[in-house]
Amino acid sequence: IHPRMEKVLELRSLGNTGLKLSCVGFGASPLGSVFGPVSDEEATATVREALRLGINFFDTSPYYGGTLSEKALGKALKAVGVPRDEFIVSTKCGRYKEGFDFSAARITKSIDESLERLQLNYVDILQCHDIEFGSLDQIINETIPALKKLKEAGKIRFIGITGLPLGIFNYVLDRVPLGTIDVILSYCHYGINDTTLEDLLPYLKSKGVGVISASPLSMGLLTENGPPEWHPASPELKVACKNAAEFCKKKGKDISKLAMQYSLRNKEISTILVGMKSVEQVKVNVEAAMELANGEKDEELLVEVEKILKPVKNQTWPSGIQQS
Numbered sequence: 001i002h003p004r005m006e007k008v009l010e011l012r013s014l015g016n017t018g019l020k021l022s023c024v025g026f027g028a029s030p031l032g033s034v035f036g037p038v039s040d041e042e043a044t045a046t047v048r049e050a051l052r053l054g055i056n057f058f059d060t061s062p063y064y065g066g067t068l069s070e071k072a073l074g075k076a077l078k079a080v081g082v083p084r085d086e087f088i089v090s091t092k093c094g095r096y097k098e099g100f101d102f103s104a105a106r107i108t109k110s111i112d113e114s115l116e117r118l119q120l121n122y123v124d125i126l127q128c129h130d131i132e133f134g135s136l137d138q139i140i141n142e143t144i145p146a147l148k149k150l151k152e153a154g155k156i157r158f159i160g161i162t163g164l165p166l167g168i169f170n171y172v173l174d175r176v177p178l179g180t181i182d183v184i185l186s187y188c189h190y191g192i193n194d195t196t197l198e199d200l201l202p203y204l205k206s207k208g209v210g211v212i213s214a215s216p217l218s219m220g221l222l223t224e225n226g227p228p229e230w231h232p233a234s235p236e237l238k239v240a241c242k243n244a245a246e247f248c249k250k251k252g253k254d255i256s257k258l259a260m261q262y263s264l265r266n267k268e269i270s271t272i273l274v275g276m277k278s279v280e281q282v283k284v285n286v287e288a289a290m291e292l293a294n295g296e297k298d299e300e301l302l303v304e305v306e307k308i309l310k311p312v313k314n315q316t317w318p319s320g321i322q323q324s
């Protein structure tokens with residue numbers, strides 16, 4: 001990577017928050033060893049490289065690796081020693097190794113635990129984690145009001161909600177006062193194999209809500225190594241993605257780079273959160289963004305890969321409990 005690349009990653013505004021996020025965001029779930037073991041040294045080196053190359057946004061959760069991700073990220077940020085106002089941290093609440101709990105009492109305790117693990121005084125964003133597993137009405141009537149209190153107390157700056165089914169976002173945003181929810185995090189819905197988030201963008205814009213899109217590699221489907229054991233996709237979707245990855249490899253190309261560039265194209269999305277666990281992955285993903293910014297994109301390869309994935313386009317998987 002050329003030294004010129006330092007700190008030149010594009011920044012994008014996140015809704016009405018005033019935050020400017022690097023277009024490539026750092027997904028810290030791999031630091032919880034959910035995609036294979038990662039040592040504290042590797043975690044720190046990865047975070048250091050991310051900051052050096054201009055990534056300023058880090059996303060974690062108490063759920064990732066059963067609190068391991070938060071601890072590793074906290075240690076890494078401290079070791080790198082960047083001033084607090086130069087990075088943006090988002091963590092979550094309501095989902096834990098032990099299960100889901102979106103009660104006001106649990107959320108209020110949860111943030112203190114997270115801050116301790118992260119070794120921070122506040123987080124920039126606190127998001128209700130995978131709300132389709134809870135009662136959406138409890139989220140609206142109990143969890144969000146509790147988060148507002150945390151905001152007033154200065155422990156969090158902004159409030160978010162996350163989950164897989166896109167309908168949860170309309171449900172909640174239609175039922176809370178405008179400006180209550182600052183951001184949403186959607187995952188696996190804005191990548192080469194699934195673009196369904198696109199239809200929701202005008203609605204989110206009308207609500208002034210910032211958009212974070214996670215898992216551009218579909219949690220490993222769009223990688224040469226393939227997804228982890230626990231990946232919830234159907235065998236059909238897994239096979240199609242494997243075929244697409246092999247096709248790229250035969251052409252001497254990397255499907256992950258193509259996938260990153262695809263997701264990064266839409267500037268209505270503030271950041272593309274990609275899970276990273278090595279210095280090399282950080283370099284590759286930032287380089288993908290830089291190439292795109294320089295107008296380099298592989299349209300021919302994209303057309304071929306889209307052809308391979310056409311039979312499974314927008315295929316997803318069930319998540320959460322049935323909402324009435």
Ligand code: NAD
Binds near residue numbers: 187
């Ligand atoms: P992802 O699509 O980003 O894929 C991550 C996997 O790809 C990991 O195994 C990683 O090591 C690997 N990888 C990364 N860069 C690569 C490259 N250039 N080449 C090959 N492999 C590469 O999926 P993800 O990690 O699940 O999602 C990203 C982040 O978004 C998470 O870490 C998390 O912070 C967030 N997220 C949040 C939710 C939620 O709130 N419900 C859900 C999913 C993801």
